[in-house]
Amino acid sequence: MRYPSGGELLVECLVRQGVSHVFSIIGGQMGTIYDAIGRSGDIDVVTPRSETAAALMACGYTAASGRPCVSMATVGAGVVYEVAGLSKAWFDYLPVISIAPQVQSYRVKPHQESLQACEQDELFYPITKWNSIVFHWARIPQMVDRAFREALTGVPGPVHLDIPVDVLFKRSPLTAAREQRLMVEPGRSRYEGSIMGEADAAGRVFRALSAARRPLAVIGQGFGRPGRFPAAAASLEEMGVPVVTTVHSAGVMPDGSACYAGDLESCEGLEVVGQTDLVLLVGIDHGSRGFIERIGAAVPVVQVETDPTAFLSGRDVRVAVYADPENALAGMKEATVKADVSSWREEFVAAARDAADSAAAEHQVVGTIVDMLREAGTGRNVIVADGEVPALAARRVLTRVEHKAVFIMDEREIRGAGLPFAIGAHLSEPGDNVILVCDKNSLFYHVRELQPAVCGGMDITVICVDDVDAETNVADTGSVLSGLGCDVRRCAGGRRGDLASCLAGVPSAVILQ
Amino acid sequence: MRGDSITGCELISRCLEAEGIRYVFTAHTERLHPLLDALEQKGDIRVVAARSETAATVMADGYVRRSRRVAAVLTDDNGAALSQVSGVTNAWADKIPLLSLSLSADSEPDFSKGYDRYRFDQGEVFQPVTQYRSKLESLSEAQSVFAEAVARSTSNKMGPCHVDIPARLLGETIDGRSAPDPGGFEERRIESVRMCGDGDAVERAAALIAGAERPLLFLGGGVHASGAHAEAAGLARGLGIPVATSMAGVGAFPLDDPLCLGGPSYTSGEVFHAAIKEADTVVAVGVSFGGLEGFGLPPLWSDAIRFIHIDVAPLQMGLNVHPEVAVLGDARTVLTQLAETLAGRGFTGRPEWGRWSARLAELKSGRARRLERNAMRRWPSMHQGRAAMELGRLVDRDDLLIVIDGGNTPLYATMYAPTIKPGQAFFPFGMAALGGGIPYAIGVQLASPDRRVLLVTGDGSFMYNVQELETIKRLGLPIMIAVNNDSAWNMIKAMQDSLFARNFVGTCLPDVDYSKIASGFGLHAERVSRPEEIAPAYERAVASGGPALIDAVTDSTNIPDSLLSFFLVEFEGAFAGISPTKLARSLWMMRDVGIHRMMYMSTYIRKALLKVFIPSGWGRSS
Known part of the structure; x- marks a missing residue:
């Protein structure tokens, strides 16, 4: 018989759920969790220099790998920093599991002026799909299972658990029988199978699609990040309809795809968009929703969702398909092949790509960045773009440059997320080349995180557009990055060989002036 | 009429000016520019740009703490607004009046937490850590909402307030006559309401002090807020009462004064612990008895203490500590009343107080010598x-x-x-x-x-x-x-x-x-x-x-030897999971429980012995 502490039990549950990375700064109340992590050997703790960055790194890790991970901050003092970072997981539909200790279970709800205590569960309520407090040792496994179930089912998103310190430090006997009862076999604590959809939806989809002459596929968050629905992209390719993505799905189409028109923001206001006579919407998000609203109510929509609550309301949805994209799209291939949309596709894709090019042409530096990325292009480049000009460059990269993944930081969510996000992406697959393209002000938000990146020997490359006038930001970007230990190259006119030479070794930076 | 109309930006600037805001801390975004421009055009408002919203909030807090004037932090919405949470929570915990402003979405929140993640309830995040939060629904209510926020943040138990400003309002216009006139407003000082204490209560407090054998004056952040430093020092020195402070009250009494025992447990160790175990009467001024102060309860404090609690906020009374005498009033005013009442009785202290304070002073100097010896030793x-x-x-x-x-x-x-x-x-x-x-x-x-x-x-x-x-x-x-x-x-x-x-x-x-x-x-x-x-x-x-x-x-192998009290309070209820031998070793290493160390140890050894029947559980953690 064992007597695991609450912390040990928690770590065992996380390991069973397949967690291999925890992004966290320690606090005393996390003592038993860290002790268990240290002795288990199955989990790496990544220690950033602020809890906000910890949550943002967790976002990058989850987005790049499709695997859930944990962001952990200490009671009060730590979680107040974490909230802002975790909000990115909320806005970006990322299943980040956030865990924090709390003061004693008998001193919360309401709190009793304990040091560092506040109603911290309430801080997380608006920005998580689900959150709760674990009041009893024996409920730890059940609550961890529930957290993962809530985070990963339907439209994904972050969840949060508070665990009081007395629960984390408590030791309780765990017999084999009790263990079997408490610890559910992984895979049985949530539905991981396919969502096949309504039996007769296929016919209605077929009729709608066959009638369309100028259909457009709009891919939102529900398409999933890498690895979630691998066959879906191939189905789209076979269907041959033009495809646009949002910031939440950028890069899920292969870069050589003939169907892929790029990011929907590049298509905004184009004439071809107005000619669309049917929209195939896969996994709505705020970007795709706004886009469809602007297309006009007359255009019918076929919507595919993994969550029945996500269907558009107040608008004509011709067919609502409650199924996962893999299954839904597999059944649609025939319809469009019959309709032959190839000339429409070519027209749309060319117009969208031209629009991205001409938006980019307004900034000379965008051309330089794209050329640098193309020159350094390998199938393992993961590009993270942070800032207005870098986003323009990334939108061109989507269809023009070989890459593994592209992540565009949305400035309306939280600014400066790029650097910690890139670090998280790097840690999820250290063999990839993570390249952060950012502007100076975005970089400065979390510039401190270059220090652990340097000390950890992380192979990350920063391309920084030094576009801020000296009055607004008096620091010399090169000196700041050198001070933090980066290998810095300045590149006044955009000498293109620079990036390739940076792509090996410790964090390095190219500064475009 | 049209010539009179002003934009939302201008209106908000005038309202903030009228509320006496002179510093607005921010992190620039494009959407904020028109509002920041309007603010900067008010000659007496200074806009300070930080590199992040997190930092802007803390700067505003720092400005308020030093100037005792209300300042604002203004940021964009979503993540930018949530980046204020760390700073606002610090201000809330330390009761700092801070005006937290952020832009917000124009649409109503989606309470079902659906896929449209921008429609989350941004202001709700601030609910548990502010005195007041509001959302500006229209320009016509701007003046009253900002006035309410500033008034609430500076009244009673002070603290931050949060106002969400829907972004669409910045571009809307309103008749200029509905706005406060520009210019001519004083910067808003944080004035203590000089509320005096109830005469009877002060009399009873004086009687309790006069009858005390080992009194202790315990000063909190309220002494700073009220500016009662001279009155507190006058009372302590006049009567010869030893003084300790809470963490928020550090610096409320000169640390090098012979009567001063220092801050709470972490910083003054066994001196503080001896005082709160041996005192029979504690005069607590502007203190919230939270975890840092050991809640004013056993095991750190003696349960025989009779408390006199002087505070400006009635909700602080009876929280954790149950005072014999509660005096509701401003620290400076009540301390003056108390001194006058005691003087009126011709009371100048008791001779045994001198022995008590001398004993504590001896402990204090012994500790100081020990600390210095430790620091002067050869360390790696x-x-x-x-x-x-x-x-x-x-x-x-x-x-x-x-x-x-x-x-x-x-x-x-x-x-x-x-x-x-x-x-x-x-x-x-x-x-x-x-x-x-x-x-x-x-x-x-x-x-x-x-x-x-x-x-x-x-x-x-x-x-x-x-x-x-x-x-x-x-x-x-x-x-x-x-x-x-x-x-x-x-x-x-x-x-x-x-x-x-x-x-x-x-x-x-x-x-x-x-x-x-x-x-x-x-x-x-x-x-x-x-x-x-x-x-x-x-x-x-x-x-x-x-x-x-x-x-x-510096050396990373030495640690302050006064952390045990922290541990006893913050980890109360959690000891059962810790091996008794390790706990005993920690207790022995830590000095802050002082003479009570043996007592604590015997308690835990006894508890550990009671658990001996559990066969192998403890071995796991070693």
């Missing part, structure tokens, strides 16, 4: 207390303002540099959150251009807002920074050392040269590793005229 690298001693002498000479940030660093600073004068040090401790140091220093420096600010920070806390070194440089602020660089999250590392068999996970920081990082930002920066290098480095930092940093490499 510079002892943290030694570095604090060196720095303390220089700070005292130059009369600097001090901002303190960190885990162990503040403890060393208060233990080893005991000359801090009232109002001289800023130690935002309510949430014990790390990392606010640099922006706090900026806020404090902006509020006092005639004094120089020194930030004393740990290496962990230093990095949180390191990007604001740019702001220091851009604003030309002569802030000096001393980094206590022990390459560890050392308070927690100590716990892993004693309780988790030296299983050091996540507590070791690499050996980073912070002077290089500061140089990168254009600061004068030096790295020192021996005590005798500190003074010359400090002189060069002063001579540089501009911002400067000293990275002091």
Whole structure:
């Protein structure tokens, strides 16, 4: 018989759920969790220099790998920093599991002026799909299972658990029988199978699609990040309809795809968009929703969702398909092949790509960045773009440059997320080349995180557009990055060989002036 | 009529001006520009741009703490608004009146938490950590909403307020006559309501004091807020009552006064513990009895103490501590009343008080000698207390303002540099959150251009807002920074050392040269590793005229020996999971339980023996 502490039990549950990375700064109340992590050997703790960055790194890790991970901050003092970072997981539909200790279970709800205590569960309520407090040792496994179930089912998103310190430090006997009862076999604590959809939806989809002459596929968050629905992209390719993505799905189409028109923001206001006579919407998000609203109510929509609550309301949805994209799209291939949309596709894709090019042409530096990325292009480049000009460059990269993944930081969510996000992406697959393209002000938000990146020997490359006038930001970007230990190259006119030479070794930076 | 109409930006600026706001801290975004422009056009509002919203909030808090005037932080929506949460929560815990403003979505929140994640309830995040929160529904209510927010943040138990401003309102127009007239408003000072105490209650308090055998004056943050330093000192010195402070009250009474026992347990160890075990009457002034103060309850405090609680907020009365006499009123006014009442009785103290305070003073000097001996011993690298001693002498000479940030660093600073004068040090401790140091220093420096600010920070806390070194440089602020660089999250590392068999996970920081990082930002920066290098480095930092940093490499193997009380309170109820031998070792190493150490040990050994029947559970953690 064992007597695991609450912390040990928690770590065992996380390991069973397949967690291999925890992004966290320690606090005393996390003592038993860290002790268990240290002795288990199955989990790496990544220690950033602020809890906000910890949550943002967790976002990058989850987005790049499709695997859930944990962001952990200490009671009060730590979680107040974490909230802002975790909000990115909320806005970006990322299943980040956030865990924090709390003061004693008998001193919360309401709190009793304990040091560092506040109603911290309430801080997380608006920005998580689900959150709760674990009041009893024996409920730890059940609550961890529930957290993962809530985070990963339907439209994904972050969840949060508070665990009081007395629960984390408590030791309780765990017999084999009790263990079997408490610890559910992984895979049985949530539905991981396919969502096949309504039996007769296929016919209605077929009729709608066959009638369309100028259909457009709009891919939102529900398409999933890498690895979630691998066959879906191939189905789209076979269907041959033009495809646009949002910031939440950028890069899920292969870069050589003939169907892929790029990011929907590049298509905004184009004439071809107005000619669309049917929209195939896969996994709505705020970007795709706004886009469809602007297309006009007359255009019918076929919507595919993994969550029945996500269907558009107040608008004509011709067919609502409650199924996962893999299954839904597999059944649609025939319809469009019959309709032959190839000339429409070519027209749309060319117009969208031209629009991205001409938006980019307004900034000379965008051309330089794209050329640098193309020159350094390998199938393992993961590009993270942070800032207005870098986003323009990334939108061109989507269809023009070989890459593994592209992540565009949305400035309306939280600014400066790029650097910690890139670090998280790097840690999820250290063999990839993570390249952060950012502007100076975005970089400065979390510039401190270059220090652990340097000390950890992380192979990350920063391309920084030094576009801020000296009055607004008096620091010399090169000196700041050198001070933090980066290998810095300045590149006044955009000498293109620079990036390739940076792509090996410790964090390095190219500064475009 | 149309000529009279003004934009939402202009209206909001005028409202803030009318509420006496003179400083608005922000981080620029394109959407904020029209509002920031309108604010800057008000000649008497200064807009200060930080490099992040997190830092902007803390700067505003620092400005308020030093100036005792209300300031605002203004940011964009979503993540930018949520970045204020850390700073707002610190202000809430320390009861700092701060006006937190952010843009917000125009649409109603989607309470079903559906896929449209931008329609979350942004303001709700601020609910648990503000005095008041509101959303501006239309321009016509702007004046009343801002007035309400400022009034609520400065009244009674003070604290931050949050107002969401839907972005569409910035572009809307309104008849200018519905706005306050521009100009001519005084900056809003935070005035204590000079509420006097009930005469009967004061009489009963005086009687209780006069009958006390071992009285203790316990001063909290309320003494700072009320400016009651002279009255508190007058009472203590006039009657010869020993004085201790809460963490928020550090500096409310001169630390080098013979009657002063120091801050609470972490910083004054066994002296404080002896006082709160032996006292029979405690006069608590402006104290909230929270965890840092051991709740005013056993096991740290004697349960025979009779409390006199003086506070301005009735909700603070009876929270954790149940006072014999509660006097509702402003600290300065009630202390004056109390002194007059005692003088009216011809009471000047009791002879046995002298013996009690002499005994405590002896404990205090014994502890000071022990600490100094410990710091002066040969350590593998510079002892943290030694570095604090060196720095303390220089700070005292130059009369600097001090901002303190960190885990162990503040403890060393208060233990080893005991000359801090009232109002001289800023130690935002309510949430014990790390990392606010640099922006706090900026806020404090902006509020006092005639004094120089020194930030004393740990290496962990230093990095949180390191990007604001740019702001220091851009604003030309002569802030000096001393980094206590022990390459560890050392308070927690100590716990892993004693309780988790030296299983050091996540507590070791690499050996980073912070002077290089500061140089990168254009600061004068030096790295020192021996005590005798500190003074010359400090002189060069002063001579540089501009911002400067000293990275002091210190020893990571020593820890303050007064953390046990923290452990007893914060981990109460959690001991059952800790091996009794390890607990006993920790108890033995820690000095702050002093003479009561044996008692605590026997309690836990007894409990451990009762659990002996559990066969193998304890072995797991070793």
